[in-house]
Amino acid sequence: MPQPDFISALGAPDPATLDNDIQQVFQKCRDKLGLVPNVLSAYSLRPNKLRNFMAMYNELMLAPSGLSKLEREMVAVVVSSANRCFYCLVAHGQAVRALSGDPELGEMLVMNYRVAPLDPRQRALLDFAWKLTTTPFEVQEADRDVLRAAGLSNEDIFDLADTVAFFNLSNRMAIGIDMMPNRDYHGMNRGTTS
DSSP: OOOOSSSOTTOOOOGGGSOHHHHHHHHHHHHHHSSOOHHHHHHTTSHHHHHHHHHHHHHHHHSOOSSOHHHHHHHHHHHHHHHTOHHHHHHHHHHHHHHHSOHHHHHHHHHHGGGSOOOHHHHHHHHHHHHHHHOGGGOOHHHHHHHHHTTOOHHHHHHHHHHHHHHHHHHHHHHHTTOOOOTHHHHTTOOOOO
16 A cells, blocks of 8 residues: 655645745756655745755755764664654665665664664664653763763764754654655665675
């Protein structure tokens, strides 16, 4: 049974009616990815919020950081797993598969990151992401000390907390408007591991 056939329960405007700068972003997505991520289409209902979302996402996920792009995507998946966010699990699970070259890693992180063969740094990152998502009131200095012992600087810890917070917000938005992932993500980067 396929997923529902809509971008979100609230719909999305016709891309031809959007401001030129947003149409250009959508075209850049088509050129680079072969699709416009449904999150952008859904957010286009409120163009200024879409611009703010893109700026924040680009800063968190693409700007220089002590956290690698793969680590940031892994955090997105673990946060989304805790929140059971279908959109982000599918979209960021695909990103983990693409960046890692390991189709099994994305699935393990979606279902239960604890079964994944992670190095100590990745384990510390994901344990912190899970705790900050599921029991944020329990986070204390000892948790940051574990991250420091795994090699994270204060700036890295800031970036980690910022990424966890962003995906908690994104998950709630996606769930709140019943955002559906692009169907294409389901089949991408599923080659076998050696």
